[in-house]
Amino acid sequence: MNYYDQHLHTFLSFDSQEIFENYLLNKPAYFVATDHLDLHNPGDDFHDDIPDYEKLTQKLAELAPNYPTTFLKGVEIGVVPGQEDQINDYLNQHPYDLKLLSIHQNGKFDYMDDVVLTKDKFDVAKKYFDQMSQVLDTFPDAQILTHFDYGLRRLDFTPQELEKHFEKELSLILKKVIKREMALEINAKSFGYYQNANLYRYVIPLYKSLGGKFFTLGSDAHQAEDYQALFPEMAGLLKEFGVNFLVTFQKNDRFLTELPE
Ligand SMILES: [Zn+2]
Numbered sequence: 001m002n003y004y005d006q007h008l009h010t011f012l013s014f015d016s017q018e019i020f021e022n023y024l025l026n027k028p029a030y031f032v033a034t035d036h037l038d039l040h041n042p043g044d045d046f047h048d049d050i051p052d053y054e055k056l057t058q059k060l061a062e063l064a065p066n067y068p069t070t071f072l073k074g075v076e077i078g079v080v081p082g083q084e085d086q087i088n089d090y091l092n093q094h095p096y097d098l099k100l101l102s103i104h105q106n107g108k109f110d111y112m113d114d115v116v117l118t119k120d121k122f123d124v125a126k127k128y129f130d131q132m133s134q135v136l137d138t139f140p141d142a143q144i145l146t147h148f149d150y151g152l153r154r155l156d157f158t159p160q161e162l163e164k165h166f167e168k169e170l171s172l173i174l175k176k177v178i179k180r181e182m183a184l185e186i187n188a189k190s191f192g193y194y195q196n197a198n199l200y201r202y203v204i205p206l207y208k209s210l211g212g213k214f215f216t217l218g219s220d221a222h223q224a225e226d227y228q229a230l231f232p233e234m235a236g237l238l239k240e241f242g243v244n245f246l247v248t249f250q251k252n253d254r255f256l257t258e259l260p261e
C-alpha cells in the first residue's frame with residue numbers, strides 16, 4: 001500500500017465547498033475525507049457541526065462503481081471537555097474507518113480567532129495543551145492526534161519557548177498518544193502556511209525519545225488543489241529524524257507504508 005492523505009475536507013464540512021470528484025481526478029487507490037465534527041462551534045456561530053452521514057454514505061455508494069478506489073469513511077473530531085458523551089453517542093451510531101482527534105476551540109472561542117491575540121500567549125497555550133491532555137484521557141475514540149500546534153498558530157511561539165515553558169505538558173500529551181497507540185500527524189497547513197515546521201522539529205524527536213513511532217501526513221486540504229500538499233517536504237522532515245515509515249488506519253487495522261517521495 002502506498003501512503004494516502006488522511007486529512008482532508010469536502011462540502012460536508014462547514015468550512016469547505018469542495019466536491020469529492022475533484023479530489024478523485026488522480027484516481028487514488030484509497031480515499032478518505034475527514035470532515036469536521038465540532039459541537040457548539042465558535043468558528044460557525046456556535047452551531048453543532050456534524051457531517052451528514054447519510055449524504056456521505058450515499059455519495060460513496062454513487063462514486064464507488066466509477067473509480068478504481070477503495071472508499072473509507074473519516075471524520076475530524078474536535079473535542080471540548082464536557083462534550084464526550086454526546087460525541088460518543090453519535091459515533092456509536094455512525095461508524096467510521098478513520099477518526100482524527102483535534103482541539104480547535106474551548107466552547108468560547110476558536111484557538112485561531114483574533115481574540116487570542118488580546119490574551120497572554122503563555123496562558124492561552126497552557127490552557128490549550130491542558131485541554132488536549134484532558135481530552136486524551138476522557139475521549140478514547142480516535143487514531144490520530146492532528147495539528148498539535150493548532151492553538152499556537154496565531155501566537156508566534158519558538159521551539160525554544162515550547163521547550164522552556166511546555167516540555168512537561170507536551171511530554172505528558174505525547175506519552176498518552178503513545179500509550180493509546182495513536183499516530184502524531186504532520187499537518188501541511190502548520191508546516192507550510194503557518195510556518196510551524198520548527199515546532200515539529202522540536203516535537204518529533206521529543207515524541208521519538210518517549211517511544212513514539214507512528215506518524216501520518218495530512219494535507220488538511222479544504223480544496224482539491226491542496227490534496228497531498230507538501231507531502232515530499234513533510235516526508236523529508238521526518239527523514240531528518242530517521243523516520244522511515246508512516247501509518248494508515250482502517251477501522252481496527254493499521255498498515256505501515258513507506259514515506260512518499
Ligand atoms: Zn483541524
Ligand SMILES: [Zn+2]
Nearest residue numbers: 007009076220
Ligand atoms: Zn482539518
